[in-house]
Amino acid sequence: MGADYRCFFCFNRAFEKLMIQEQLEPAEAKYFTNEIMQLYLDKQEEFSTPQLARELHARLKKCTNNADPYEIRKKQSNDLILAGYQKFKNQIQSSQNPFDTALRLAIAGNIIDFAIDDSYKLDATIDKVLHSDFAIDHSSQLKSDLDNAQSVLYLGDNNGEIVFDKLLIETINHSNLIYAVRDKPIINDVTLADANYVGLDQLVPVISNGYDAPSTILEYCSKDFLNVFNQADVIISKGQGNLEGLMETQNRNIFYLLMVKCDVIAEKLHVKKGDFVVTKTTALNQGTETPDSNEKYSKE
Template identity: 30%
Template sequence: MKITDSCIDCLITRVQLECGLVGADPRTTQETMDSCRNFLLSLKGAHLSHPQIASRIHHCAYDLLKNPDPFHELKDQGNAESIAVCKEVRSSLVTFRDFVLASVIGNTFDYGVKGHTVTSNFAGFFREEFKKGLVIDDTDRILPRASRVVYLSDNCGEIVFDRLLIHYLKSQGSHVTLAVKARPILNDATLVDAKMLGLDRIVDCLTTNCDGAEIGFCPEEAPPVLSEAIFRSTLIIAKGMANFESLFERNDLPPVAYLMAAKCQPVANEAGVPVGSKIALLRA
């Protein structure tokens, strides 16, 4: 997917949030936002996807703010909240659809998307969203393809629910390769986060989606172990909007299951659902 004017506003809103998270003063905040907006406008005509452009903007902001991980505290908070909720709901999750839905609800841990807020009462929010179910539900078609899975993760908080889904896949005999970020960007889960949650002891292979920190996923930048896993896979599970934006228009991949909440209008339009919809969409 390509960048739109609404994407520009959303990206600058996230830069403003990052300034707030590191305690930047008003002058530094304005200078950082102006620099990032000018850089963003210079990239608007480039042959880059929205996630690739967003990655460059956030790296620019981090350099200007001299902080490599503005979301550090929010990531820890998201994981802690999710662990508490998982303890409450784990016994009620039975079917593959249940675990997928829980994982998709976890995808709402996404800070700085314009018009989207992360709830302060996640336990109550989880129960209400679970009752609503999935707007697109391809879970009956997804599970039979899950013998060898490449799992592209997204956010902290969310990855705690991913852990439940991965546990289920493993119980069904799936081979799972999990890809996370090598270094911090936004509140995305990193190798450090995955190991802290013990995912390295659950999956068959834990790797990164590239050598640096990129939003979404570009297969051409994957490390060799991940490229080999994709080549051998029967299914890619792609969590979140950035992975959707990165891969949805490609036709050179194994079947892809997009698990996400559609939190903005451009992504919702592309998926053919209302904003806020939770989906498990298979492209085979």
């Protein structure tokens, strides 16, 4: 599955901001702009959108000698949500349905995505998600499956959002839940250091997926991660990036939790941009439910 043509323009907007932030000289900016165009032309049919993002960010990091250009903003996002942590926790605990409230807050946090838009309105999004129907709602099945699961794998997405993940994990209160993060900094996605910063490591085991794409791309993930992935009874996948990497996975019990941020994903899910989704549907490009299969991924 290749990248959609509209992703090219999204890349351009995001990297224009980064080039200004990193103060690239005009000649460097021109060179990197050509890199964007050439990589897209060469790899658009071969690479998914997260793979293209990884390659482009790797080239920018090499050009700027900055391994984590979002480092300051990631900490700011975490500090912002941590400041309201107790308020959100009280809101969850005092609600009629704590699981539903925690789930909604976790999905609202998915708006904190600097690859799409760094001018997000979190308070408005929280208010909307708490008072809106999900465009796709498999939350009752998620709750039932969690209640019966021996093991759970939770795939993290963005910083800031991970504090809401922590609140949802506390609400789920499963004795065998593992939280997975990116192997190295990529955009504002969560790494081990970020998860530790918000205290997720004090709550559940936190592991790296072994790769630094803004997604979970199984063919590049580590053996250790794949062992956990293959054994998990329930997999919670947060955000568009993880969905893009896993949407054709047909043999695992995956629930995708996200706010739909672009028309490309909206079309794949048959919903609208801005909708909130809790869906177990996989092979989304065919619009079909997950077939049963004994096939499992392996890392040679």
